[in-house]
Amino acid sequence: MKLENKKIVVTGADGFIGSHLVETLVEAGAKVKAFCYYNSFNSYGWLDTLAKDKLSKVEIFTGDVRDPNGVRTALQGSEVVFHLAALIGIPYSYHSPDNYVETNIKGTLNVLQAAKDHALERVLITSTSEVYGTALYVPIDEKHPRQGQSPYSSTKIGADSLAESFFRSFNLPVTIVRPFNTYGPRQSARAVIPTIITQIFAGKKEIKLGDVSPKRDFNYVQDTCQGFIDIARSDKTIGEEINISAGNDISIGELAEKIIRLMPDKPKVKIVTDETRVRPTKSEVLRLLGSNLKIKQLTDWEPKYDLDRGLKETIDWIEQNLTRYKADVYNV
Secondary structure, X not given: OOOOOOEEEEEOOOOHHHHHHHHHHHHOOOEEEEXXXXXXXXXXXXHHHOOHHHHOOEEEEEEOOOOHHHHHHHHOXXXXXXXXXXXXXXXXXXXXXXXXXXXXXXXXXXXHHHHHXXXXXXXXXXXXXXXXXOOOOOOEOOOOOOOOOOHHHHHHHHHHHHHHHHHHHHOOOEEEEEEOEEEOOOOOOOOHHHHHHHHHHOOOOEEEEOOOOOEEOEEEHHHHHHHHHHHHHOHHHOOOEEEEOOOOOEEHHHHHHHHHHHOOOOOXXXXXXXXXHOOOOOOOOOEOOEOOHHHHHHOOXXXXXXXHHHHHHHHHHHHHOHHHOOOOOOOO
């Protein structure tokens, strides 16, 4: 499928990955409608930081994916939807699981129903590597069992199952896109990489983290967005669930040491365990290392960024945007 001049809706367009995907789609010549979370501040999230010439090419729709009427209105007249809107913080899901069910499961159902009603050509549903839980084998391919180790991951498992059911029951042209840990400019300090970087820039001598032994497979945000684009372009991906992964993993402790080495002036800091950031033992996902064999077989996707290059770009961006972060607060 060619994306040029396609009428595309991106839900969660105001967020980290969503805002980058909107930019990438605009550059590809698509006609993009950005579905942003309605708020009384009239904030479009990260889209507010886009250059005016780019933002002028984007149609903004404000609403809430939990509202089926708003979703149906947003998708009317469109041809493709990239559904990224979700609640994603794992610690927050421990005490507010109802919100996750409403947003991640019911919100996805609303998108699927509207896409079916409007007979969209392609429906891309965003999953997460967290649905796999701690790796039972590596690299993790798309056949790996699902393990709901947090309320967040369990709601994403539910959303994925709904998406699969709409493909099987109604022949809706669904693809489940499953990025592994994405990082880069605009990511909040809810994620570990900005947490480390912002604490260092704030002059902290002790960097507070949770368990540093888990291993993760990190994707730079531009590689993740290109994965979405390449998956949408290939008709072979319809009805499939597809990992986007770099195919390399690193422990959080090793990651922190790498970031310290890449920081300006190579600061002397100590990594300490903050017990409030440690997840329940059975909930912590100990290892995620993804297989990218399927995406390479079905598309032309190849990651362009290694971890060092991506981290350098992220460090530079955060240094220029420090006022957007609260380094003294544990962002759940």
